[in-house]
Amino acid sequence: MAAAENTTQESRKILFNAFDMNCVVHQSPGLWTHPKDKARDYNTLDYWVHLAKTLEKGLFDGLFIADVLGTYDVYGSSNEAALTSGAQVPVNDPILLVSAMAYATKNLGFGITAGTAYEHPYPFARRLATLDHLTNGRVGWNVVTGYLPSAAQNMGDTDQLPHDERYDKADEYLEVIYKLLEGSWEDDAVQNNVETSVFTDSSKVHAINHHGKYFDVPGIAITEPSVQRTPVIYQAGASPRGLKFAGENAEAVFINSSTVEAITKTVAKIRAAAVAAGRDPHAVKIFAMQTIITGETEADAQAKLEEYSRYIDPVGGLTLMSGWTGADLSQYDLDEPITNIESNAIQSTAATISNGTSEGAWTVRKLGEATGIGGFGPVLVGSGANVAAELARIQDLSDVDGFNLAYAITPGTFEDVVEYVVPELQKLGRYKTEYAPGSLRNKLFGNGDRLDDTHRGASYRLGAKNSTATTDLSSISAQLVTQEA
Template sequence: MTYPTTEAGKREILFNAFDMNCVVHQSPGLWRHPDDRAREYNTIGYWTEVAQILERGLFDGLFIADVLGPYDVFGSNPDAALRSGAQIPLQDPFLLVSAMAAVTKNLGFGITAGTAYEHPYPFSRRLGTLDHLTGGRVGWNVVTGYLPSAAQNMGQDDQMEHDRRYDHADEYLEVVYKLLEGSWEDDAVVADKASGVFTDPEKVHRIEHHGEFFKTPGIGVVEPSPQRTPVIYQAGASTRGRAFAGKHAEAMFINPPTKELAKASVAKIRQSVADAGRDPYSVRIFAMQTIVTGPDNDAAQAKYDDLTQYIDAEGGLVLMSGWMGIDLSQFDLDQPIGDVKSNAIQSTVETFQKASGREDEVWTVRQLAEWVGVGGFGPVIIGDGPSAAQQLIEWQEETDVDGFNLAYHITPGTFEDVVEHVVPELQRLGRYKTEYAPGTLRNKLFGAGDHLPEDHHGAQFQLRRKG
């Protein structure tokens, strides 16, 4: 298996839209922009329109992030998150997908869901159901959780220790694989009206799972869906997270703000996949990116300058505090970072300074917040269609990523701009598809069929397939 190529024989760039079922995802404050419609996040019409825009632009998928619990590291309470709308209020991402699938034919859906707080038995049913209803266009972004507030609201003092969370997640996925891959044979459903038999009970099997964390002895309740197991996404960057990804992931999300960091991260991921006995290119790697574009470079820069008027510094610090696990409310906004006694903060700022080309400047806490105000932790491209396309190509060629998770600054305007200005230019350069591949999300991404490949860890739980 290798990376996908276009009809021109060049390496194809893949696109996911990066969104969340909330008002403020990655760009705090920009919900106030007159062109932004994020406030409509709690309406079906907003999401169906977004899905149709993305499909018009031949996006591979809509990647929907999620957390369970508020960002309350900043100030040790959720007040600032509530004031800024930083990923709260927040709704369930799963309930969006059926509506979007009904108005599209090819767009995939990568849905984030954690392994910490829901038993895999009912969760596998939800996965199988959505895979049926979308015709096999579902992916599952597996997360183990990182917000203490989620654990506390689920009756726990705190989350499991980091590596222990991955041990728990390994077994969680094993139960899901057994239920979706190893319980029902392909031809278990006979739907024989003459005999009155709908499902042959001899072809439905108990999974008899008795592990450290879960005991699930019985049968799965969903008949085989187009993919059986949806495409597995993952975003763990730690050593243990990469080992988990090497074993399970088919697509990875990374968010380094520089090419150098992205290249190193991609190389480590591909090595982890190889260490698990798999083709290192059997995982599609998407780097986070935000694009501010327009009909020409001046218009793109003017658009960016306009966006910066709406940045919410406090909202940016709320998100940064949650991501880093450090309460940034204890520092004055105009305090130089060099005065802040935190290696985590200083290393983060050094990364941002390098990404911005402003390595010689003395940054303040306020500048740190403003840097994440447009596009969050990831890099930002500013330029017209040809400029943005060329920068994306350079990112791919220099880092070995397969594509990009495109975060929005305003919605759905960011995605409309990319479809209008960037996609045609990438197509002209032979680096972007001109039509969708057939079949399920897995087949569209890899061109190798609908089910888990033989070298994937989950394949060992498959029943023998017909033929």
């Protein structure tokens, strides 16, 4: 029995996502000034196409593009530090990058971040379906509920909704998306029949009749079914409410834990949340945050770390950390212990800081330094062989599926991983040697292009238990005429 378990463990493949953002400073404040860093080219297609080709060469599963719709203005009650350091501002739309990268690649997946707070689900469903068509089913959606007060204020509110209510709104947001993409058009609605001049059989297109607390969407989806219908659902919340949301909706979850023990606990919680939602515990792929600094030898890797460390911008790190926790860290003395942060932002980050480390409480000074490379995530330094062995060890101990790789410099950090780490993982039998066929969902799970039948979204398909769709389009037309009158 033990031998069988060991064989299964050895054959398990590690998944890789690259973690980037359409800006100059994503997770490593100050490193944009390094002479080999190309982040300043973020607003060119050449940068993104080169990155996509590099990742596909390394058989990465996806490029995960983060996003915010506001500035980090908690630190010092101003956005001055964010603007000065370039901390996630200026920042461009992630979605507009995908078509060019998809055209330049054949297999790489794309996880785009978009929030549920400020864009209505009806036009957003069309954007998702459009991307899924254009990428031939290689797109995923990272569902975020928002945490920056500045984003709320610029959209006409005084602050974000309370933490748990943001997830309540997100639940309904996804309900609308599922109804539109899963339950409005039947698979064979599009006839494309030149002989009968019928492009779409109208009897196979259904109004969703959604009337909820936050949204009213009475009509039909205006896009035909795409390869995946609903793109792969990504999520990153680790609070109790976020875990419940993940258990019901997420197919991939990103976590940020500093130790193997912490990763193990978080992975177990996510698997349990999936089971509580009536799903298989491994119906969710879990990616742990990791920054890898590597080279041909240990000495090469250590030299790179020392070199990169000279470019760290601690104030930029504290600016990001203040936004993530909702606490103005400029109010603390440099060596003052930080405990008991109460947050309406990212509660898991606030809890991590409040709990301290094995060496004692966090201080502002330590936080600024720790956030300088990899954005408060763990940093793994070593030769390709040693890094590969450590990643395999982490997976074996924690049951994590893969790693969400941040960078010190871009694209150099990713190029190093492709050159030094991927071949060593392949030698261990722990990394694929070719892509699986089909959509992003099929590549990740091997069970076809569409949502699993146990997924929450499947319950909104036509005829399923949560569907509100009607086959009588004339009734919805009458409703719309009455409303306009």
